[in-house]
Amino acid sequence: MHDRTVNQRIQDFSEVSTGMTATDAKAEAERCLQCKKPLCVTGCPVTIDIPAFIREVAAGDFRKAAAIIKEQNMLPAICGRVCPQEVQCEGVCILGKKANPIAIGELERFVADEERTHGMMMPQKKVSTGRRVAVVGAGPAGLTASAELARMGYHVTLFESLHAAGGVLMYGIPSFRLPKEIVKAEIDAVLTLGVDLKLNHLVGRSVTVNELLNYDAVFLGTGAGLPYFMGLPGENLPGVYSANEFLTRVNLMHADRFPVYDTPVKRGSRVVVAGGGNVAMDAARVARRLGGRVTLVYRRREEDLPARIAEVEHAKEEGIEFVMCANPVRILGDQAITGVECSRMSMCELDASGRPEPKEIDGENFTIDADVFIAAIGQGPNPLLIGEIPELTRGKRGNVIIDENGHTSMRKVFAGGDVATGAATVILAMGAAKTAAHAIDRMLREE
Numbered sequence: 001m002h003d004r005t006v007n008q009r010i011q012d013f014s015e016v017s018t019g020m021t022a023t024d025a026k027a028e029a030e031r032c033l034q035c036k037k038p039l040c041v042t043g044c045p046v047t048i049d050i051p052a053f054i055r056e057v058a059a060g061d062f063r064k065a066a067a068i069i070k071e072q073n074m075l076p077a078i079c080g081r082v083c084p085q086e087v088q089c090e091g092v093c094i095l096g097k098k099a100n101p102i103a104i105g106e107l108e109r110f111v112a113d114e115e116r117t118h119g120m121m122m123p124q125k126k127v128s129t130g131r132r133v134a135v136v137g138a139g140p141a142g143l144t145a146s147a148e149l150a151r152m153g154y155h156v157t158l159f160e161s162l163h164a165a166g167g168v169l170m171y172g173i174p175s176f177r178l179p180k181e182i183v184k185a186e187i188d189a190v191l192t193l194g195v196d197l198k199l200n201h202l203v204g205r206s207v208t209v210n211e212l213l214n215y216d217a218v219f220l221g222t223g224a225g226l227p228y229f230m231g232l233p234g235e236n237l238p239g240v241y242s243a244n245e246f247l248t249r250v251n252l253m254h255a256d257r258f259p260v261y262d263t264p265v266k267r268g269s270r271v272v273v274a275g276g277g278n279v280a281m282d283a284a285r286v287a288r289r290l291g292g293r294v295t296l297v298y299r300r301r302e303e304d305l306p307a308r309i310a311e312v313e314h315a316k317e318e319g320i321e322f323v324m325c326a327n328p329v330r331i332l333g334d335q336a337i338t339g340v341e342c343s344r345m346s347m348c349e350l351d352a353s354g355r356p357e358p359k360e361i362d363g364e365n366f367t368i369d370a371d372v373f374i375a376a377i378g379q380g381p382n383p384l385l386i387g388e389i390p391e392l393t394r395g396k397r398g399n400v401i402i403d404e405n406g407h408t409s410m411r412k413v414f415a416g417g418d419v420a421t422g423a424a425t426v427i428l429a430m431g432a433a434k435t436a437a438h439a440i441d442r443m444l445r446e447e
């Protein structure tokens with residue numbers, strides 16, 4: 001795939017990668033070995049028949065390829081762009097043992113973009129069962145559960161607290177990675193299945209828990225939108241943001257176009273971002289596009305960065321400065337931020353995740369000048385709704401506990417996605433939502 005030049009892309013929020021041409025896509029698809037036991041399918045949390053769709057790409061039948069993907073995945077243009085294919089389908093592709101694996105994600109993106117350009121297709125839908133299911137949260141989990149259930153003939157009401165559907169796809173991931181018109185087009189396709197979307201409905205407040213439990217079944221896909229802070233001195237100064245707030249202001253509220261839109265954001269000239277995941281990379285790259293000189297501080301080594309390699313590379317190309325083995329300990333300033341004091345970290349024994357446990361080195365603190373500080377150190381399940389339902393069993397991190405079918409501790413309540421796992425990935429949220437939707441179907445049919 002081709003990327004726009006760095007000079008072009010740091011000026012705006014348009015998509016960085018320009019995608020494959022039809023010729024590129026066919027040539028790439030022709031490399032596929034069409035394995036008898038395709039590992040790529042087992043590597044895909046929503047089990048797309050990958051060899052079958054790639055076979056159609058090689059034959060030049062892009063619509064048939066799209067139809068095959070759509071059987072399992074209603075959000076292919078999104079997944080083609082943001083899924084960590086390198087550790088899923090592509091990570092197990094047999095060709096990857098000796099050379100490059102098939103670029104499955106790029107092919108999925110190409111096929112989905114072709115379909116959108118030439119008119120979206122709808123998968124088959126069963127006759128109405130007459131039963132009603134409530135889905136809470138219109139992120140990838142809620143959208144997938146809604147689509148699956150609507151296809152199985154249920155009347156689905158999808159509640160979303162924000163004024164736009166999409167969850168993190170809309171408010172978190174910036175448009176230079178995931179253009180919002182693409183998210184909207186795939187959401188519209190889900191709604192065409194007959195899903196009744198109710199925006200600006202905060203379940204637990206404007207819709208009560210009792211009203212929710214009146215449905216025949218409930219799916220909770222409320223995500224992990226509660227940002228963690230570091231508890232640092234100075235964290236209350238103006239100019240300190242959680243990545244969640246910073247990204248929401250720009251992506252959803254268009255703060256980059258203030259005062260045309262009425263939500264502002266502080267455009268830092270020196271920005272420090274703390275964290276090393278996709279969220280940190282996104283916050284850093286957005287701050288760069290707002291005109292700042294950006295330093296990303298991460299407490300472990302570069303090889304331990306949890307972000308996708310492509311995102312790290314893009315961030316570096318765009319001039320983000322990486323300071324590894326360092327950790328913010330104090331935000332400096334009186335009325336506003338003037339800098340961030342960091343400690344140096346040494347890497348000692350491996351921790352439970354197999355990564356070296358960082359330890360502070362005494363006497364080696366240093367300061368980075370800054371007028372904006374963004375904490376991107378993780379987020380947990382939003383307790384607003386799930387905290388209102390004491391019968392729901394929750395884990396140590398506030399996540400809803402589910403079984404292998406997505407069933408919670410309550411008889412007709414299911415859950416999936418980040419609310420159950422904590423911050424994870426789009427495709428894992430979608431896979432969990434599909435599992436839960438089928439379990440809901442089994443439960444209601446048995447009734």
Ligand SMILES: Cc1cc2nc3c(=O)[nH]c(=O)nc-3n(C[C@H](O)[C@H](O)[C@H](O)COP(=O)(O)OP(=O)(O)OC[C@H]3O[C@@H](n4cnc5c(N)ncnc54)[C@H](O)[C@@H]3O)c2cc1C
Nearest residue numbers: 137139140141161167168172203223417418424425426429
């Ligand atoms: C900045 C950022 C970048 C990311 N990049 C990637 C990436 O590149 N690849 C990847 O795979 N994953 C990425 N992720 C993770 C991925 O986006 C999440 O794992 C995924 O969105 C989880 O889906 P979900 O549906 O469970 O939750 P969410 O997407 O969080 O959606 C939950 C929805 O529920 C709504 N809601 C919450 N409470 C209520 C309520 N009480 N009533 C009504 N509605 C409610 C919220 O408003 C939200 O719309 C990223 C996350 C972030 C924050």
